[in-house]
Structures are given as C-alpha cells and as structure tokens.
Amino acid sequence: MRSETIRGVAPVGVSLPEELQGYHTLVPLEPSGTGVERRKLGNWYSTVYRAIKTADGMPYTLRRVENYRMMHPSAFAPIEMWSNIRHPGIVPIREAFTTRSFNDNSLVVVYAYYANAQTLFDAHLKPKAPTYQPHGRSHILQVPSTVIPERTIWSYIVQIASAIKKVHDMCQAVRMIDSTKILLTGQNRIRISSCGIIDVLVHDTPQDIMLLQQEDLTMFGRLVFALCCNNLAASSAAHFQKSLEMMGRLYSPEIKNVALWLVSKGSPHRTIDQLLEVIRGHVLVEQDEALMATDRLENELLSELENARLVRLLCKFGFINERPEFAREPRWSETGDRYIIKLFRDYVFHQVDEHRNPVLSLSHVLTCLNKLDAGTEEKIMLVARDEQSCLVVSYKEIKSCIEGAFKYVFPTSLHLLNSTCHHSELARASAASVQAQTATTYGRR
Template sequence: MTEIEFQKNFSQLQYHLYTSPLPHVSNLHPHQKTIHAFFMLDHLREELQRKNESTLKTVNAKDFNLPEELHVYHSLYPLDQRQEKSIKIFGYPSWVYKSVCSVDGRVYCLRRIEGFRLTNEIAMSTIENWRRIRHANIVSIREAFTTKAFGDHSLVFVYDYHPLSQTLFDKHFSSSSLQANNHPQSGGTGVVVPETVLWSYITQLASAIKTIHSSGLAARMIEPTKILSTNKNRIRINCCGIMDMLTFDGGKNIHHFQQEDLIHFGQLIISLACNSLSSVLNLPKSIDYISRHYSPDFKNVILYLLNKPTPTKSVDKVIAMIGPRILHEINSVHHYNDFLESELSQELENGRLVRLLCKFGFINERPEFDMDPSWSETGDRYLIKLFRDYVFHQVDENGYPVVDMAHVLMCLNKLDAGVDERIMLVSRDEQSCLIVSYKEIKNCIDSAFRDLSRRK
C-alpha cells in the first residue's frame, strides 16, 4: 500500500467546521458573555481532537503484513511509514507500532527490534529497573518480550503512547522543519533557536538524567531521533532500556555510560543551537557561533558537558549551574497550568447540562411507561414537553427556526439552578398556555425521572 493510498483510507475530521470566535465586543456588561466564553479555545480543542483521532486510527493488519495479535496486544498500527530502516542506533532494524492492550484496554507503543535473538535470559531483568522509574520527561516502559509473530526472532519493548509526538530530529533538523524556519542545513546561520527554548530542553533533560543516574542506570539515548516532543516544548527521553538489553553486560560499565550521557547531552544542545547535526564535528566554530548568539551561562553549561570524563563530573554539577533557569522553568510550567485550568473551567458546567439533557431524552416522547402509552404526554411530563419546545423549537415572526445557543444555555442553566423566574409555555396548537417557574419545571423533571428509575 502506497503512502497516498494509506492516507485515502481515512476520513479526516472537519476541523474547519468549528465556528470561529465572534468579533470583539467592547460594550459587554460584567454579567454578559459571548458564546465562546462557555467552551475551551478552538485551537486547544482541535489539538485534543487530533490526538484522539490519532489514538483511534486502525489499519487492516493483512495489508501491512502485521499479526492480528501480539502477546496481549492487538490492532497494531504502524507509526513509522519510512521503508528504509537504519541500524545506526540499535545495530538492528527497528519498527514502531501503536497497539491496544487486551488486559487494560489502553493504547501503548510497541518498538520491535527485528532479528534479535535473546541469548541471556538475565538480560530481561534490566527492564524491571526501568519500570520503577516514573518521570515527567521519560517515556515509561511497561514490559519487554520476545516473539516470532513477525516470522523472525524479534524483541518487543512496550512504552506509553503519546499521540502526535515528534522527535527533536523531525522538529528541528528534518528538511521540512529547516525550510519552515529558513534554516540552511549547513547550520551556523539562519534563524536562531530561542535561548528560552533551549534552556527549557536543558532543564527537562537534566532532570530526567538525574533521575536515571540516581537509579544506577544510564539513558544511552540522548540523541535527536530518540527524544520526543509531546507538547509544545515538552520533551521526553524515549527508548530507555533497549541498549541495556541489546548489549547486556551486567552493569559493569554503567559509570562509563553515564559519562557518555553527559557528553551526548552537550552534543545535542550544540546541534540544536547551531541548527546542524554536523556542528559537533567542528567544535571551535560551533562554540564561537554560540558565543555570539547566546549568553555566557549557556556556553559554560555546554563546555562543562563536553569536558572529558572525570570522577567528579556529574549531572548534579549541571543542575547547580542552571539553578536560576530552573526557577524560570517552574514559573513557566505554573503559568501553563493556570492556562489549562482556566480552559478546563470553561467546560466545568457542561457536564451538568449534559446530565440534564439526558433526563430530557429519557422522558420526552417516551412511547410507553407503566402500561400507559400516553405517559409522556400527560401530567408533569406534558409540562416538560412544552418546556423543551420553549427551549429548542421556537420560531421567529417569519416562521424560521430560532437557532440561538445563548438562549439554550441560559434556559438550561436557570433550570438546573431551579430559579423562581417565571416563563410562559404555549401548546403547539396555541390553544393553551401555562405560567410556570424554572423551579417548578425542575421539580417535574426530577419527579418523572424518579418514576423511571424506581424498581417495583
């Protein structure tokens, strides 16, 4: 199946159908709101919808020569569509799939190491050490197992799934990202990556490496293609634990690997600052470029990371050097948390309205209840039916339907609160009208719903 055919198999959500915000209204009174004040921002809603859509994607396993089931996982979906598989990182070709676990129903990411035959069962025990680590900047590993489901000896690692995430390589060094940011691939010129972004990366990676090293482990994956950007500037170290199993040595060289983590950390930051992966090949030129475009503190952290390994060189020293920047990162995180909490509050009351609408659905137009075919058209239920018409079925002077979301929200909120305000309800034949309060209508709904809920 070609990439074009692959894309045609899916019907994309129509994000452009979301209503755009209304023009700014400057003369609103303090108690007035626009319709968009009741819901989260469109771009945040669209982002969450895209992530949800990505999580639910499926393919026909036969079209991609995938097994229907793999251990306790099913519904495999290939996340990496590139056909050429590099063996540079792991020494073996690797494949990435999204899958659903039949045990807990959650979605996980499977990384398959193709053609690896496990010869030492003790190597599997290394995963237990990684499973104990829970860190905001590390993609958590769940388990590892061997399989022949792909027709060969494969080793599969199970990680948490982060939809729509991309690697730092794709974000900063791919041809599309370089063109979008006007970055020449040779590096050294073009748009400078903001220092605040790089400090955020440094803070997050230092925190993750500190946790890993404190657990007696080494990341061994500090490189652009194995660090995920999961949300704006939020990054996570991916593929932890794989190299420990592929090159199992019983932990004899752990100090050496921890020192390598720090060197690779420095090389990664230099590459990001210079917009080029080849910048590490000419360090004097790269450091000169950094000196001209970034602060002395930034350069000093990089120089420390690139120093030769010594018994006293550790990530603790890095954390001490970036102390003031950590405070800025904490401040930014709290601000973003306030933003998300504010957006969440926009949807806070919507759950109440949904429950109210569900009660309407149970009661209105019910064909029969308690051996009474006309139950929904008599007594208190008739009042509820008229109120539904008042909220949803009004027409203007020309007979056109009144589609006014503000009217609907106002009525439902007053009903849920049970206010004493009175309204006039008119029958469909206009032969009768009733003057009732929202409180009385609410009591009618609660009474009718209790009747439906009771068990004789």
C-alpha cells in the same frame, strides 16, 4: 487528528505479524524501504511499531531489536527496574519479550504510545525541503528557518536535566540522550524514549555506572550543540570552533557556557545536580509556566464538566417528553409535572420574536439549563402555546418536576444520570465492552 492516527492501519504491501504476544494491528512508525537509512541501537538494527493490546484495547509503542538472541532470562532484569521509574520526561516502559514472529530472533520492548509524536531530529535537525510561497502574482522560494528559539532550547534543557536527575538518583544511566530517541509529544514537551534497551542488550558486560552517568552529561552537551547549530556533528573537533561562533551569534552566553560544561572532559566529577544549580533560574521559569498551563487545563476541564451536566439534562428531556407508549396513560398525560416540563422546553428552545420568527440564542439556552441544573429560586413565566394561560414557576420547581417524571419512567436509573461518578463508570464499562468485543472479533479472524 490523534484519534485518526491511533486507528490507522499498515500501508498495503507491508508484511507484519497478525498477532504478537497479545498485540495486534501493527503499524510501522518509521519510514522503511529502499534508500532509507536504517537506525541502529549499538550493533543491532531496530524498528518501531504502533500496536493495539488485545487485553485493554489501548495503543502501545513496540521497539523491535532485530537478530538478537537472548542467552539468559536475567537479561530482563533492567526492564523491571525501568518499569518502576516514573517521570514526566521519560516514556514509561511496560514490558519486554522475545519473539520469532518476524522470522528471526527479535527482542521487543513495549512503551507507552504518544500519537503524532516526533523525534527532535525529525522536528528540528532533519533537512526540510524549500517551499514556494505566494507573493503577489508570483511565487517565491522560501527556505524554512532552522533556528530554534532560545526559550524553547531552555525548556528542552530543563526537561532533559530533570529526567537525567531522576535516573541518576536511582543509580542508573539514561544512555539514550540522542536526537533520534527524544520525542516531541506536544508544544515544547519532550520525553526520552527507548530507555532500558541498551541495558538488556549489554547485560552480560560489566558496566561502570559512574562513567555511564558522565557519558550521559556528555551526550546531553552534544545534543545542545546540535540543536543550537542545526548540525549533529556540531560538537566534533572539525566543527567545534565554528559552532561556538554560531552559538555566540544566535544565543545568550549562558547557553554556550552550559553546552561547554556538559561536553568538557576536564571535570571528571560532573553531576547533574551541579548543572541544575547553574540553571536554577530557568528551572523556576519552567515551573511557573507548567503551573499556568495546569490552571488553563483546569479551566477547560471545568467547562467540559458543565457541558456534561447540560448533556445529561438534555438526555432527560429526550427521555421524558412525548413518550408514545404513555400516550393513553392517564398518569402520564401532559398535565401537571409533564405539562410544566413541556412549557419549559418551549421557553428554552421554541421562543419567537415579534415577527413570529424562531429565536436562536445559544446563550439563552445555556443560561436556562445552568439555572435548572443548579435549581435556583428564580421564577419565570411559562406561556402555553395558545397563549391562553401562563404559569409562574421557579427553576427549583421545574427541576423537581423533571426528577419526578424521570423517576416514573426509570425508577431504578435516576442516579445514573445525576452522578458524574456513575456516568464515568458507565463510560468505562462501555469502553471495556467495546474493547472486549473487538478482541473477540479479532480472535475469530
């Protein structure tokens, strides 16, 4: 699904530049057209695109600020600062430039791209149409639930707090803690996007970092209110009391106390460290779950590495067995090593039951290939197809036969299939070749 998204093209009728400062194949990531409310960054309208970079063939997110005239190159200084901030809760910034390719003066800031990402607004706060669900012989109208589980709320709070601390420790302010700028990139996995743009837009206006950091905490509190109450205006004076009552019914008092502390104006010296101290128990829970997720991913990776080794073995079988150009070669006749390999292939893939019906046992195939890859001393009996002769050999001996036969065919390439490192280098080289060919093809258009 993500691969399909990355390779999508712009809808028919959308007029976009064919090339933009080394990027091509622009695709809008936000709805546009008549009746769609456009979002703004300060006093400027902005639009988000996905584009492919010609240099590396990778997708990136381009946020364009319309009708912005840059008066001095020093305005790009915040981009360099933000590009040095590395945090899992912040979308990495790559570069920024100005362009007239959209027939105006536009500022374009390039970020990392996350396929199928949603904003918190689209995922939780955007009104969802009711659906009809089957109920017996009829259908009933079902309204989607808008209540976010408390565990999910705490996960969001911890991730955002961690990102804010990183930025505040760098003596900067996030200024983008908004439901339309925070991306949901996986299950309960969020990242703050569009960082650095405001710093560029108001670079010539004096800024008090302490006040901006306080505003970060206030915006954080408003976001917590909005997510808990499913209302962007939940923390406003008109809805404040009703929002507190709703939070009291749906969530624990701890969440309500955190939200109240964040939006409170009575403490002018609030810091993100104070918040992290209050929610340290939930931080530990989040860390434990992150470690367990890492363990699960490592187990999945181990299984994939095993699959890669088995694929290389199967490739060797394909390269060795029954090569037509060696049909009349005495040194390659199906005797000796090649005969053992052929019998082993029959032992793995061509077994039959007592009624001479083919046996399809994937577990048998995987067990045999794993033992062959390890080169164990376990012995097996290989029976000729005419059942007139048999051989008793070990997996270690069969592995040696395969290596010798493969080396005979490809005397300088044996290490390429034996080494995972070289295998990865080949994959990267192949990808680079494809990207270069794509870039060349695009350049000819």
